[in-house]
Amino acid sequence: MVNLDSLSKEEGLKTHLQPVERHFKTEGKELSCSFVLGFPYIFANGNAVKLSTPTVFENDVVWTPLEETVEIFGKAFSKKYTVDTTAKLLKTDSPLAVSSSAKKPSSSSVAKSSSSVAKSSSSVAEKAAPLVRKNAPAGSREVRNIVIDPGHGGKDPGAIGLISNEKDIVLAVSKLLEKELVAMGFHVKLTRSTDKFIQLSERPQIANKWNGDLFISLHCNAIDGNKARKKKTKGFRIYVLRDPESEEDRAIARRENKVAKTYGDKNSKEELSPLDWLKIQARLEQYKQASYTFTEKVIKAYEGGKISKMGSGAGGAGFMVLVGAFMPATLVELGFISNPEEELYMNSEKGQKDMAKRIAKSVQEYKKALDEYLKTLSH
Numbered sequence: 001m002v003n004l005d006s007l008s009k010e011e012g013l014k015t016h017l018q019p020v021e022r023h024f025k026t027e028g029k030e031l032s033c034s035f036v037l038g039f040p041y042i043f044a045n046g047n048a049v050k051l052s053t054p055t056v057f058e059n060d061v062v063w064t065p066l067e068e069t070v071e072i073f074g075k076a077f078s079k080k081y082t083v084d085t086t087a088k089l090l091k092t093d094s095p096l097a098v099s100s101s102a103k104k105p106s107s108s109s110v111a112k113s114s115s116s117v118a119k120s121s122s123s124v125a126e127k128a129a130p131l132v133r134k135n136a137p138a139g140s141r142e143v144r145n146i147v148i149d150p151g152h153g154g155k156d157p158g159a160i161g162l163i164s165n166e167k168d169i170v171l172a173v174s175k176l177l178e179k180e181l182v183a184m185g186f187h188v189k190l191t192r193s194t195d196k197f198i199q200l201s202e203r204p205q206i207a208n209k210w211n212g213d214l215f216i217s218l219h220c221n222a223i224d225g226n227k228a229r230k231k232k233t234k235g236f237r238i239y240v241l242r243d244p245e246s247e248e249d250r251a252i253a254r255r256e257n258k259v260a261k262t263y264g265d266k267n268s269k270e271e272l273s274p275l276d277w278l279k280i281q282a283r284l285e286q287y288k289q290a291s292y293t294f295t296e297k298v299i300k301a302y303e304g305g306k307i308s309k310m311g312s313g314a315g316g317a318g319f320m321v322l323v324g325a326f327m328p329a330t331l332v333e334l335g336f337i338s339n340p341e342e343e344l345y346m347n348s349e350k351g352q353k354d355m356a357k358r359i360a361k362s363v364q365e366y367k368k369a370l371d372e373y374l375k376t377l378s379h
């Protein structure tokens with residue numbers, strides 16, 4: 001994939017991104033390109049070009065497939081672009097740089113331009129984006145790296161039940177889930193594998209650095225109230241980052257966000273502002289379909305289990321922990337720790353194993369679905 005922002009700037013083109021419409025334009029005297037993020041087509045000087053993979057928006061950078069981009073730019077600027085695989089100056093896992101035979105940008109100028117892109121964008125992007133990279137971004141490549149995020153930890157116990165803390169349940173299930181996924185051939189990373197405190201904003205950063213394909217944050221739900229209310233309110237629910245449609249979902253996100261803040265998470269706030277939503281709009285759109293597909297798979301895999309779904313089983317809200325993830329990301333509320341029956345089940349070995357197995361199965365099903373989708377693109 002090519003970092004289209006950097007390449008455009010190198011060639012003196014002006015770029016515009018409209019995050020809400022997901023529309024991207026790069027324009028100049030020689031070349032005018034426009035496309036919609038997430039679609040495998042690009043309009044270059046009036047001609048539609050089919051791309052091998054969809055365009056994507058990741059790490060606040062627009063990426064387009066290498067081969068076609070180099071051809072389009074090559075034609076427009078009468079240059080022959082070649083990929084220099086030996087350049088190690090760019091900060092990336094698979095450092096690659098583009099050089100052109102007509103005008104060979106020095107390695108430092110490439111590094112400079114890519115870091116200026118990162119600087120002008122949101123602070124979520126930690127590293128300077130490379131100009132070219134080997135791997136396609138999450139959601140448009142095979143699913144391999146799964147990041148499991150056991151919620152809370154250390155001084156932050158999460159929700160507190162009669163006999164247990166949320167942080168211990170989710171860690172135990174995460175470890176079992178890791179085992180299941182590794183046995184299926186996935187690469188797995190846990191944001192924490194011990195009882196330690198991690199800031200909410202740090203968790204997706206770990207996933208980004210590790211090149212995750214899917215981010216799953218595990219939690220237990222809870223409500224306040226009398227015995228009868230606690231007994232009545234139960235079930236699992238899976239969330240994507242989306243403007244909440246119900247007050248109930250908004251409250252759940254507020255609780256998860258607030259807990260972190262209470263225990264010293266400085267970057268966390270209870271609710272996302274309209275500006276926050278706008279800033280992440282393009283990224284959310286990018287991963288929406290994949291996140292929804294995974295959500296469907298989890299709901300399906302949970303069918304017939306001890307803990308049944310709460311309502312439709314799925315919802316959307318402004319969970320801080322999902323905000324920084326540059327990959328399909330979901331938050332699973334395994335069940336209610338405030339419900340005595342579900343708390344007992346979530347603490348039992350049988351229950352934990354069963355929940356881990358069901359989520360692992362949904363990851364496998366999600367991979368299958370994405371593989372099918374990628375196959376249709378290559379035809």
Ligand SMILES: [Zn+2]
Pocket residue numbers: 151152158159166218219220256
């Ligand atoms: Zn939680």
